[in-house]
């Protein structure tokens with residue numbers, strides 16, 4: 111009690127002075143970003159398209175598995191469906207950027223590479239890098255500068271396929287672009303010939319594009335959920351966009367019965383056959399339920415780009431039909447870098463093996 115009353119005395123005696131000190135002192139400061147301990151040199155901020163609640167634990171394990179960053183990965187949840195991905199080397203972050211789109215539970219990761227001064231909680235996340243195939247580009251227009259111009263029309267030009275102008279003839283050229291997911295996808299581009307006033311269309315097909323709306327062309331919702339449905343009479347609804355804008359897996363329809371089909375040869379004992387059947391159930395193609403080098407299924411001497419596509423096709427075979435769910439095929443694009451895919455330039459190819467691994471797991 112004695113100490114308590116003494117304390118009160120001191121308060122009464124010095125209270126005014128202390129109060130004055132509190133009011134006069136202090137510092138005048140501008141609000142600063144709190145140091146959250148991340149290295150802005152190698153950071154991505156991302157959200158998953160159309161995702162509700164994300165299981166952060168599960169997601170970070172899956173992304174680490176897909177990305178296999180040589181120097182490691184740290185994931186921090188910044189908010190609801192907002193994540194910071196800290197890498198520790200330029201190679202690791204470049205591989206992830208070059209390999210997009212990435213998915214977790216069939217939801218695309220929309221990300222942004224942080225720059226000095228960016229607030230990771232308020233950066234705009236509406237950009238997605240995609241490969242686009244350019245069809246019907248007439249002779250005389252198949253040049254790097256035309257590809258670049260078209261890329262900047264589709265979105266923002268990022269890269270051109272190194273095999274575009276190799277000697278192997280291909281029906282299409284490929285360009286990598288950054289598209290704004292708030293804007294309708296472009297279907298085609300009109301190109302006029304200066305020499306004779308004629309013109310032609312260059313048509314676009316998007317590789318591994320997420321679900322997009324056939325009514326408004328915007329990524330992120332299907333036509334059933336298009337806002338236009340609510341302000342347009344049903345008879346006036348048009349669908350100018352469609353599955354024709356998507357690069358379809360060519361072998362899908364042929365192989366979906368593989369799970370039940372037999373070779374016709376005399377097979378092993380029923381015991382062994384049963385086990386095989388069970389093993390293939392996870393992936394009807396049997397194209398690899400476990401991690402396999404991405405070149406494992408490609409012994410033919412076709413150029414690497416084609417190998418990647420071949421690999422992709424077989425992988426997607428295990429998916430449900432594209433028509434049934436426009437987002438289905440992309441869901442498994444969650445690509446990866448198997449050790450063999452080690453170079454940045456090889457990153458976009460053959461990612462489906464990773465997807466299969468995911469599928470199996």
Ligand SMILES: [Zn+2]
Pocket residue numbers: 323324325326327328331332333335336337338
């Ligand atoms: Zn729509």
